[in-house]
Amino acid sequence: MEQEILYNKIFRIVGRDFANAGTVSVKIKKILKEIGIKPEVVYRVSICCYEAEMNVIMYARFAKMDFTITSDEVIIILEDEGPGIENIELAMKEGFSTATQEMRELGFGAGLGLPNIKNNSDEFKIESELLKGTKLYFKINLN
Amino acid sequence: MQLQEIVNILECKNHTDEGLLWRDIEYCYATDMMSDVLKACKIGSLLITGLVNQQVIQVAEIMDLKAILFVSGKEPASDVIEKANEKNLPMLTTEKQLFEACGILYTFGLRGKEIFQKTDDGTGNTL
Numbered sequence: 574m575e576q577e578i579l580y581n582k583i584f585r586i587v588g589r590d591f592a593n594a595g596t597v598s599v600k601i602k603k604i605l606k607e608i609g610i611k612p613e614v615v616y617r618v619s620i621c622c623y624e625a626e627m628n629v630i631m632y633a634r635f636a637k638m639d640f641t642i643t644s645d646e647v648i649i650i651l652e653d654e655g656p657g658i659e660n661i662e663l664a665m666k667e668g669f670s671t672a673t674q675e676m677r678e679l680g681f682g683a684g685l686g687l688p689n690i691k692n693n694s695d696e697f698k699i700e701s702e703l704l705k706g707t708k709l710y711f712k713i714n715l716n
Numbered sequence: 717m718q719l720q721e722i723v724n725i726l727e728c729k730n731h732t733d734e735g736l737l738w739r740d741i742e743y744c745y746a747t748d749m750m751s752d753v754l755k756a757c758k759i760g761s762l763l764i765t766g767l768v769n770q771q772v773i774q775v776a777e778i779m780d781l782k783a784i785l786f787v788s789g790k791e792p793a794s795d796v797i798e799k800a801n802e803k804n805l806p807m808l809t810t811e812k813q814l815f816e817a818c819g820i821l822y823t824f825g826l827r828g829k830e831i832f833q834k835t836d837d838g839t840g841n842t843l
Contacts (some may be wrong), residue, residue: 594774595777598774627750679771680748680751680767680772682749685751689755692755
């Protein structure tokens, strides 16, 4: 059965834009709260989005975040233009990070980003091409 | 424990609206890594950190943190304080070091608690 799309919006995230880092995720959180999605789901989606957004800010040049709410789930597809991930298996390991000193000073680069998205989502896919970019797909069930 | 009590105990300086000091703090979480907060901090905790930048405010919004306590005498920049005021996020600073600040609050009964974590059957415990 075709799922009913309740909401869809495409957000743009610019790499290195530390001043606005996190604003997309905060917007998404507000939208979910206003719609009346249950708190547990709101937090899960917000945490995933924030981690994903910070990855773009820290590593990529640009990304498009396609955010959809259907009657059953929240679906996020994030496509970035950036360096890509050399070894996805390694990047998915908790504690592994390629963050620079500057990123660590901002409180990131603990090597928890991607694992945290995976842990908080019900479906998670990642594809990456070196020197081109990374595509993240994650889904969180509403119930 | 009310924030005002924490201010008294740790001899904190309050940088934001005094009216927010009535807030009740149930749980605390201490780290300098924002990813740690997103991974394990209980929603609505007091965050105790030595990391003083804008990112703390965004993370606070995501996790609905009740307040931020900066340790080691680190002072947030004026734009950070301004933003915290906009978001009604109390910001305190203490001269005490991270370990000491946490230890003192612990002796006064405050505890840490971990966020909702998915269990194997996917149902998880409550927030």
